[in-house]
Amino acid sequence: MSDYRALSLWFDQLPGPLTPREPLPGTTEADVAIVGAGFTGLWTAYYLLAANPTLRVVLLESEIAGFGASGRNGGWCSALYPVGIATLAAEAGRDAAVAQYLAMRASVTEVVRAAAAEGIDADVAVGGTIVLARSATQLQRARAEVAESDDFGLDLQLLDADEARARLAATGVLGASYTPHCAALQPAKLVRGLASAVEARGGVIHERTRVTTIEPRVVYTDHGTVRAPTVVRATEGYTARLAGLRRALAPVYSLIIATEPLPEQVWDQIGLRERETFSDHRHLIIYGQRTADDRLVFGGRGAPYHVGSRIDPTYDRVPPVFDALQRTLVELFPVLHDARITHRWGGPLGIARDWHASVGLDRATGTAWAGGYVGDGVSTTNLAGRTLAELILDRDTELTRLPWVGHRSRRWEPEPLRWLGANAGLRAMSWADNAERRSGRPSRLAGLVNAMMGR
Missing domain, CATH: 3.50.50.60 (FAD/NAD(P)-binding domain)
Structure with missing residues (x-):
């Protein structure tokens, strides 16, 4: 470049x-x-x-x-780990799984500490993460996630609609899960x-x-x-x-957009006063943060996997995915209807066959x-x-x-099976979200895909 x-x-x-x-x-x-x-x-x-x-x-x-x-x-320094704690406990034992999750939380603190110690001004704000529930099925998933967290002695919180909207006033909010273990940064x-x-x-x-x-x-x-x-x-x-x-x-691509700096009266309507990072409990992942200069950065999956695990700079920018992200952003926050998008970008991230770091x-x-x-x-x-x-x-x-040390994930399938499976899974998650919006019931398709992917 x-x-x-x-x-x-x-x-x-x-x-x-x-x-x-x-x-x-x-x-x-x-x-x-x-x-x-x-x-x-x-x-x-x-x-x-x-x-x-x-x-x-x-x-x-x-x-x-x-x-x-x-x-x-997307600028999240989070304690999220790609393997669910119940799955990890089944693999490695309860104590080992809890140790892994606590080590992730300690890593958030360590990143913040090390940056400060080295004099690196990375626009850090430790505001936690709020994951909205905007439908009955999403609220059901939020409750299940919090219940699982409680079973393992972890302090994920369940917020009611008013508590959730006090942090992030998106449309259709019924509740949310919240953890303090995340920092927004540059x-x-x-x-x-x-x-x-x-x-x-x-x-x-x-x-x-x-x-x-x-x-x-x-x-x-x-x-x-x-x-x-x-x-x-x-x-x-x-x-x-x-x-x-x-x-x-x-190599699976994730794409991101960023608004122009937004005036304070817009942020008064949206929230994120502590610069919380945010998402919701849909299947096709979205994520966002409020930047230090008051932009809203918003990203998500949706870009295709390319046959042969190909990586190319042209894949970093997919206009239909950027357009879909902007539509989703405005649907969440109608006040952003006229907000100008100043930056659009993306790039590949790494996914093991069993989603196991x-x-x-x-x-x-x-x-x-x-x-x-x-x-x-x-x-x-x-x-x-x-x-x-x-x-x-x-x-x-x-x-x-820790249980992730020495873990060996099996290899991905040869092509074209890898291309077919990865992109079918991507489409299935989008279909699952649409089906849940229509039916109001949890998608069995999403569960099947997660099982197939080893999640």
Whole structure:
């Protein structure tokens, strides 16, 4: 790319030039080589160097730090984890599942702490998340989610209609679930600030360096080779571009729009006074936040999966999906009917076949990995970075004993089955939402799709 500011509102707001760092100058050696300079790779480097400043840590990035989902997401630093706690408890046991969820909550706090400690002004506001129920079926799901949370001793709250509207006055609100464990932030400011913090600790970042292949203890790039006892794969939605990993994580696109800064009288009608992040209990995911400069950022799924796990800059912008997002936004908040949309963007995120995020280190090959965040990576990457640092330093800690450590998701099906399944699931969730609006009853189709996807 030549204009990185076009990637997202977040990149467009960054001060100063976005000049790429120098590429890899040729074959070199390191103690730890990290492929990808997004949040996963940068947090890993940050905690490794904090623990041992003498380590030679080299990060390799095909574009610039934060180019992928780290600089293009919706700005939620949440405690959400893609595997439901009941499912995780069935896999790993109740105590392990609760530990995973509590570690996610602690990661939100740690991101906020680390940003402040490094002097990174990322427009952070810890306002929590409100998930609206705008139909009887959505309210039923909200109640079930809160009941499940109560069963595991977690403090998800159920709000009645008045309590929900006091936080977010969307149309048709019947209630909501609410958690305080989320911060709204400006992700590009955070990821770029984190890159500078890693360099200040002695890490080396080579940008415009495309990695083609990862083998045991060696990384091959278009500018040379890096040899290291440990190689970390931190490529998330771009993993499919690496040799032999096309079926490891499916790159699924999420698209986002942003309004112009809105006047205070508009926000008086909408709410979000604490800059809560928000969604609702429909099946096809939507998400939003109020920015520090009073824009409304709103995103969702709906863009198709592309055959062969293809990734292309043209897929970042799908006008019909942007139009659908704007219609949904106005349906939620009619006061935004004439609000100007100033930014439209998107990008791929990584989804494992069983929707299970994971982190691990294969000591036999020296290969470490983390990913599969399903769009909730701003905080999960921090937990991944801290965990990878502990694994690489060969420490036995609470983090290294969490149930996602060492998890191996099965590979996605070969094409065209992968394309058929992914896009059929996407359409099914849209159909399920429409069917629930017509019938007023929960969709059995959504349940079938979730079961098929391993959710």
